Amino acid sequence: MVYIVSWDEFVDRSVQLFKADPESTRYVFKYRHCDGKLVLKVTDNKECLKFKTDQAQEARKMEKLNNIFFTLMARGPDVDLSEVNGKEQMETQPVKKGRGRKQ
Amino acid sequence: MHRPPNKFSPPGGFRRADHQIPYLLCDSREKKSLQCLRICKEYSSEVLLQLDPFLNELTSMFEKSKEKGSVWVTLKRSSLKSKLQKRKLSSAGESIEYRCLIRATDAKKTISTSVGAKDHQRFQASYATILKAHMTALKKRERKDRKKSTEAEKKQGTSTTTKPKKL
Numbered sequence: 001m002v003y004i005v006s007w008d009e010f011v012d013r014s015v016q017l018f019k020a021d022p023e024s025t026r027y028v029f030k031y032r033h034c035d036g037k038l039v040l041k042v043t044d045n046k047e048c049l050k051f052k053t054d055q056a057q058e059a060r061k062m063e064k065l066n067n068i069f070f071t072l073m074a075r076g077p078d079v080d081l082s083e084v085n086g087k088e089q090m091e092t093q094p095v096k097k098g099r100g101r102k103q
Numbered sequence: 104m105h106r107p108p109n110k111f112s113p114p115g116g117f118r119r120a121d122h123q124i125p126y127l128l129c130d131s132r133e134k135k136s137l138q139c140l141r142i143c144k145e146y147s148s149e150v151l152l153q154l155d156p157f158l159n160e161l162t163s164m165f166e167k168s169k170e171k172g173s174v175w176v177t178l179k180r181s182s183l184k185s186k187l188q189k190r191k192l193s194s195a196g197e198s199i200e201y202r203c204l205i206r207a208t209d210a211k212k213t214i215s216t217s218v219g220a221k222d223h224q225r226f227q228a229s230y231a232t233i234l235k236a237h238m239t240a241l242k243k244r245e246r247k248d249r250k251k252s253t254e255a256e257k258k259q260g261t262s263t264t265t266k267p268k269k270l
Contacts, residue, residue: 018180026179033169036240056241063231066178073180073203074223 003050007061010051014042015068017049022077027069029062038062149206149213157205157216158229164209165237177206183217 004010018025025044031037038059040051053059071079152160164174181204182189192199202217218226 022180026177028175028177030173030175031165031238032173033165033237033240034171036242038238038241054242056238056243059234059238059241063234066231066234067227069178070203070218070223070227073178073201074218074220076201077180 002048003052007051007058010040010042010049011065011068013049014065015072017042017044017047018069018072019077020044022072040065149215152214152216154216154218154222154226157207157214158226158233160214161207161230162233162237164207164214165233168209172209175206175208175210177204179204179206181217 004013014027018027021044025042028041028043030039030041035054037052037054039053040062042049161174161176168174180201182199182201183204184192184199189199200219202219203223204215204217206213206215208214
């Protein structure tokens with residue numbers, strides 16, 4: 001079990017792992033409120049990548065990773081991941097238009 | 104079928120995997136372990152729910168395990184079909200529809216749901232809201248320490264820069 005220190009490395013490697021074997025790769029997360037700890041694990045039953053944290057900022061990053069995995073798993077491993085970031089931008093744009101109209 | 108013990112065999116005798124031994128032939132210790140497995144399987148039956156009931160159950164799981172315990176959530180791509188069905192579909196030339204299988208457990212019960220490509224955005228949003236609301240025990244960045252460290256750096260920076268100016 002390898003605990004990865006860098007968040008970006010964890011994300012890159014886990015997406016690579018999923019794309020290499022989408023049938024058997026799973027993404028698990030364990031949250032313990034009493035200890036205030038979060039552990040993420042991505043494995044394809046041959047290789048295992050883990051990431052642990054107790055920081056709230058990592059939880060926000062984890063939400064983005066969740067979105068990435070949802071998109072990959074529901075739509076397929078060939079999905080262009082820039083769409084995920086593109087959707088977030090789409091959500092922010094109408095807010096700006098609203099501010100403009102009020103003026 | 105049992106091999107006679109000799110100096111090369113392990114002292115406790117050879118142990119085969121439980122599923123290979125017919126129930127009647129295994130000894131009392133193995134019978135007890137098989138019985139335990141059966142009981143565990145009965146208790147740990149997974150409940151497949153629709154999206155909204157799953158989210159409600161997930162919320163209650165988080166609330167129950169605030170004092171002690173963990174919540175595990177697993178995401179996996181699955182077509183929810185057996186190998187036979189997959190072979191039939193691929194031989195018929197039809198595409199297999201994959202869904203995202205989500206399981207959540209708090210070690211007492213397991214719930215699951217599957218999300219297709221159409222529902223995943225809506226589910227994603229509600230799921231993120233639940234996580235944000237409940238993962239409150241994590242440490243937040245201590246801004247006071249950050250300010251102190253940046254002030255200390257600034258002081259060090261100004262002390263080094265003033266010397267060359269005097270010269």
